[in-house]
Amino acid sequence: MKYKTSGVCSRSIDFDVVDNKVTNVHFEGGCSGNTQGVAALIEGMDIDEAIKRMSGIKCGFRPTSCPDQLANALTQYKEQA
Known part of the structure; x- marks a missing residue:
């Protein structure tokens, strides 16, 4: 998933979730x-x-x-799943 951040220096966060585990995180x-x-x-x-x-x-x-933005991204991922 690609998440567009807000209020921080990083512009976006890419990550995967496999078997409920967070992997491949890249800011x-x-x-x-x-x-x-x-x-x-x-x-x-x-x-x-x-x-x-x-x-x-x-x-x-x-x-x-x-x-915190990564936590938001993971929460959004869970809501969409």
Whole structure:
């Protein structure tokens, strides 16, 4: 799935979900080290656990963050499935 982000430096997030596990996460733009770290940490994680861990994280004074946007994307994926 490709998700267009909002309110963060990254422009979009691509990911797959296989057997309820998050895989192949790739952020377009954003802070490269941070987004690669987030992607590596949730690789193979249960989608519900990933949403629980990342939802609500803020970036500085912004009301959202790249991890929060990924949680939003995963939530949207679940709602469409």
